[in-house]
Amino acid sequence: xxxxxxxxxxxxxxxxxxxxxxxxxxxxxxxxxxxxxxxxxxxxxxxxxxxxxxxxxxxxxxxxxxxxxxxxxxxxxxxxxxxxxxxxxxxxxxxxxxxxxxxxxxxxxxxxxxxxxxxxxxxxxxxxxxxxxxxxxxxxxxxxxxxxxxxxxxxxxxxxxxxxxxxxxxxxxxxxxxxxxxxxxxxxxxxxxxxxxxxxxxxxxxxxxxxxxxxxxxxxxxxxxxxxxxxxxxxxxxxxxxxxxxxxxxxxxxxxxxxxxxxxxxxxxxxxxxxxxxxxxxxxxxxxxxxxxxxxxxxxxxxx
Numbered sequence: 001x002x003x004x005x006x007x008x009x010x011x012x013x014x015x016x017x018x019x020x021x022x023x024x025x026x027x028x029x030x031x032x033x034x035x036x037x038x039x040x041x042x043x044x045x046x047x048x049x050x051x052x053x054x055x056x057x058x059x060x061x062x063x064x065x066x067x068x069x070x071x072x073x074x075x076x077x078x079x080x081x082x083x084x085x086x087x088x089x090x091x092x093x094x095x096x097x098x099x100x101x102x103x104x105x106x107x108x109x110x111x112x113x114x115x116x117x118x119x120x121x122x123x124x125x126x127x128x129x130x131x132x133x134x135x136x137x138x139x140x141x142x143x144x145x146x147x148x149x150x151x152x153x154x155x156x157x158x159x160x161x162x163x164x165x166x167x168x169x170x171x172x173x174x175x176x177x178x179x180x181x182x183x184x185x186x187x188x189x190x191x192x193x194x195x196x197x198x199x200x201x202x203x204x205x206x207x208x209x210x211x212x213x214x215x216x217x218x219x220x221x222x223x224x225x226x227x228x229x230x231x232x233x234x235x236x237x238x239x240x241x242x243x244x245x246x247x248x249x250x251x252x253x254x255x256x257x258x259x260x261x262x263x264x265x266x267x268x269x270x271x272x273x274x275x276x277x278x279x280x281x282x283x284x285x286x287x288x289x290x291x292x293x294x295x296x297x298x299x300x301x302x303x304x
Contacts, residue, residue, distance in 0.1 A: 048127070048133050048136055050133040051085065051126055051127045055086060056072050057087075057088065058090050059091045059092065060091055060143070062090055062184045063090075070185065071185065071192075075088070075192055079130065082195075082196060082200075083137065084137045084139065084158070084199070085128045085139070086138060087139070088141050089142045090143045090144075090145060091142065091145070092145045092146050093146055095111055096111040100114070101114075111149055115151065117291075117292060118142055118153070119299060120155050120291035120297050120299070121292060123138075123155050123157060123295075124291055124295050128140065132158075135295050137157065138160055139155065139156045139160045139195055141176070142154075142155070143176070149303070150303070151304050152173050154169050157295065157296065163198075166288075169299065171198065172194045172195055175187075175190040175194040176302075287299070
């Protein structure tokens with residue numbers, strides 16, 4: 001009699017919570033699909049065959065042949081791991097003023113605008129991007145060594161643009177700034193290393209955050225269901241309503257208190273500000289923008 005009674009109570013319980021269990025099953029399937037998609041993405045190789053194989057363009061001639069080859073090998077290794085294109089370009093030409101505008105056909109007389117255009121155009125014209133040309137995944141560092149106009153510009157595209165914030169891009173340039181005067185090769189290795197570090201860190205957070213939308217409710221629902229399933233009166237009873245109130249399980253409402261946190265963030269100096277806090281130069285760039293070719297990019301610059 002007691003066995004039949006408990007079985008009936010359990011049936012009512014599962015009938016009442018059937019929507020919960022269906023929802024849990026759907027969430028489990030979604031999590032599984034996301035995991036499979038993540039795995040397949042990690043196994044996918046390069047799909048863009050339009051871009052040149054070259055990654056190091058030292059037009060300013062600040063690197064030795066051995067250093068250029070070292071950078072090529074190092075970039076190739078990181079590209080395979082990150083599945084993005086990583087390009088380095090050095091130049092030594094004026095990008096500022098009316099004379100430079102007339103000589104090179106720039107759209108502006110300002111250093112920031114023209115550095116941004118040069119970086120974006122080099123990427124777009126060569127159809128760089130690991131997964132596709134033009135709007136594909138990757139990043140380019142343009143370093144201008146022209147006297148009085150020394151500085152760098154980053155141009156990010158695809159998933160690099162999506163993953164790295166403007167603050168992150170400034171962090172990449174700070175890594176370059178630390179070494180460019182004494183050891184350009186080390187500065188450009190730092191460029192590659194910092195991009196890798198930030199892509200892994202931010203990419204992992206992004207993936208975990210996306211799964212968290214499903215996993216956190218899934219865990220909470222499982223705990224809730226388990227707790228209510230094992231709750232039984234300590235002594236025997238003779239009616240189903242001893243286990244369920246009014247023919248339905250009793251729902252316990254719980255409220256959580258959240259502690260408000262005060263968050264502070266570092267302010268990135270831009271070209272409209274008084275100057276950069278490191279290296280004695282000014283920082284700027286176009287943020288997220290559309291290039292002259294119509295491609296989406298993000299970018300920042302540091303001028304020394």
